[in-house]
Amino acid sequence: MAHSTSGNPAHQEASARQDAVPHGGGTGPGTPPPPTRRGMLAVAAAAGAGLLAGCGEQTADSASGAGQQGSRGAQRSPSATPSEKRSPSPTPKPRPELPRGGRELSRYRLVGYCGLPGAAALGRLGTGDLDDRVRQIEKTARAYAADRTPQPVLELLATVANGTAGPDGTYRSRTSPDTIRRFHDAAKRHRALLLLNIQPGRAPVLGEVKALREWLVHPDVGIALDPEWEMGPDQVPGDSYGHTSGKELTDVARYLSGIVAEHDLPQKPLVFHQVAVSVVRDQSALRPQPGVVLIKSADGIGSPGMKRDTWRQLVKDQPEGLRTGFKLFYEEDTEGSRLMTPEEVLALRPRPDYVMFE
Numbered sequence: 001m002a003h004s005t006s007g008n009p010a011h012q013e014a015s016a017r018q019d020a021v022p023h024g025g026g027t028g029p030g031t032p033p034p035p036t037r038r039g040m041l042a043v044a045a046a047a048g049a050g051l052l053a054g055c056g057e058q059t060a061d062s063a064s065g066a067g068q069q070g071s072r073g074a075q076r077s078p079s080a081t082p083s084e085k086r087s088p089s090p091t092p093k094p095r096p097e098l099p100r101g102g103r104e105l106s107r108y109r110l111v112g113y114c115g116l117p118g119a120a121a122l123g124r125l126g127t128g129d130l131d132d133r134v135r136q137i138e139k140t141a142r143a144y145a146a147d148r149t150p151q152p153v154l155e156l157l158a159t160v161a162n163g164t165a166g167p168d169g170t171y172r173s174r175t176s177p178d179t180i181r182r183f184h185d186a187a188k189r190h191r192a193l194l195l196l197n198i199q200p201g202r203a204p205v206l207g208e209v210k211a212l213r214e215w216l217v218h219p220d221v222g223i224a225l226d227p228e229w230e231m232g233p234d235q236v237p238g239d240s241y242g243h244t245s246g247k248e249l250t251d252v253a254r255y256l257s258g259i260v261a262e263h264d265l266p267q268k269p270l271v272f273h274q275v276a277v278s279v280v281r282d283q284s285a286l287r288p289q290p291g292v293v294l295i296k297s298a299d300g301i302g303s304p305g306m307k308r309d310t311w312r313q314l315v316k317d318q319p320e321g322l323r324t325g326f327k328l329f330y331e332e333d334t335e336g337s338r339l340m341t342p343e344e345v346l347a348l349r350p351r352p353d354y355v356m357f358e
Contacts, residue, residue: 096219096265099191100151103266105293110269110325110354111141112153114197114224116160117179123358124330125154130183134190143342144355151193155271155356156183158196159208161229161237171201171237172208180215187220194221195271199229201237205244209252216259222269223256225249227279228299243278246285246319253289260291268292271325271354273299274314288321295354297325303337304344311348325354 097103113133115125125133134152141150158175165171180196187194196215198208205225215221227244229237249272256268270292274280280296288294296318300310307326315324326345333339345355 096263098151098266099187099193099220100149105151105267105269105353107149108151109141109145109148110151110153110193110295111137111144111356112155112193112195112354113137113357114155114157115358116157116175119157122157123155125156130186131189134186134192137192138190140357144346146346146351152190153193153195153354153356154183154187155195155197155224156180157199158212159198159200159203161199161201161226161231163236163238170203171231172199172203174208174211177214180212184215184218184221192220193269195224195269196221197224197226199226199237200231201229202231202233202235205230205248206251206255209255213259216256216268217263217265219265219268222271223252224269224271224273224297225252226273228273228275241276241279243281244272246280246282246287249280249294250285250287250289253287253292253294256292257289265291269295269354271295271297273297273325273327275299277313283319286319286322293323293353294321295323295325297327297354297356299327301329301332303333304340307333307340308348315350323353324348324350325356326352327356327358329358 095103098105098108100108113123113125113136115123115127117126120127124136127133134154137152137154138150141152144150156175156179158180160173160175162171162173166173184194186192194215196212198205198212200208209216209223212223216223225244228241230242230244231237232242235242249270253270256270259265260268268291272280272295274296286294296314298307298311298314300307302310311326318324326348328339328345330339345352
């Protein structure tokens with residue numbers, strides 16, 4: 001986002017990305033199109049990326065039981081036998097924990113890469129050997145840990161916005177369960193968190209979250225939302241910014257909170273990436289939910305000064321209980337400038353809980 005002191009959201013959005021999609025097609029004044037690299041996501045990411053038109057939803061079942069104990073009193077019931085013995089007390093099952101221990105995220109600094117296999121333009125997580133990539137994340141995470149324990153994160157694009165409507169008219173595709181499983185297995189091998197990123201197109205956001213339930217019942221899986229790709233009924237991905245609302249984010253957080261309670265899970269992260277103030281409407285309606293950590297990730301491209309300006313605009317007057325994240329771009333941030341250093345990122349206030357690289 002360009003450095004601006006005007007306070008005009010339309011001007012701020014228009015200057016957020018200098019490489020805007022040339023064909024435009026926005027929905028009105030002050031609604032600029034995302035950049036070409038983002039447009040590539042909407043138009044071409046699905047090709048050869050292992051995507052499916054649908055993803056089954058699976059509900060995990062749980063059951064519990066208690067052993068019966070025989071009486072050790074002086075008198076036995078008529079049906080008791082001499083060999084009857086007290087059943088041993090069952091060993092308590094350990095409560096699920098986060099990949100590196102504990103049940104609260106506040107002890108960790110989350111640091112991750114995002115991406116999708118077969119779509120190199122969408123982030124480093126989609127290129128190279130997956131285990132090598134996770135080891136790189138581990139090394140990067142240590143540089144940003146400061147006073148916390150580093151927690152590597154794999155942010156996989158699980159729902160991808162498309163430039164065409166598709167058979168169901170939703171302008172989105174879902175990543176195959178096999179791909180999600182491969183990344184989840186890698187996360188487990190390296191004690192990392194897996195964030196499933198949703199760019200919903202015209203599909204209902206909560207429906208996309210519910211479609212991932214079979215993964216969300218795990219203690220090491222959370223959700224990341226990309227609301228700039230949440231389209232209205234007349235919008236097409238790549239032509240203009242979409243948006244979400246505080247109420248919709250609360251609905252998603254409430255659904256995740258229910259999963260956390262049902263399966264006695266540790267805290268679960270819910271990240272939403274925000275490129276401009278207008279992308280999240282009525283933020284004051286956002287309500288934290290038990291067991292869910294809400295993280296607003298500042299998603300702006302540019303020099304360190306431009307990114308700090310974006311940061312100040314996005315964290316101003318944010319609701320109580322909302323934590324922060326910060327996004328860095330290996331390529332776009334360094335075009336004519338440089339990548340911010342760990343010291344510069346950690347000097348932001350409030351200090352980001354999540355640092356993500358694309």
